[in-house]
Amino acid sequence: MLLVADPGDQQAGSAPRYFSQLRSDGIHNTDISLERIYKFGDRGGHLEIHGECLNCTNTERFGLPDYGYGDSTFGIISSTAGGALPRNMQVGARYEF
DSSP: OOOOOOOOTTOOOOOOSOOTTSSSOOOOOOOEEEEEEEEOSSSSOEEEEEEEEESTTOOOOBOOOOOOTTOTTTTOOOSBOTTOOOOEEEEEEEEEO
């Protein structure tokens, strides 16, 4: 449900600058980060292992539909959104002694 009201003259409102789902589907992606720390004794070092996945589900972001009323392609989405990133994974390890 989208509620928008006029806050009055010279008053700050609470509406966001951009409504992500007004004309398009918005951004739906899942980011995951895992970390594991292994300790080696009381005075020994430790090993940290990190794994990260950005946009793990590899969800495509579609562009805006053609909103030119009267066009033959009215309402058709024919492109992907600019700046959409594919799945990105990285792994890192760090040893401290």
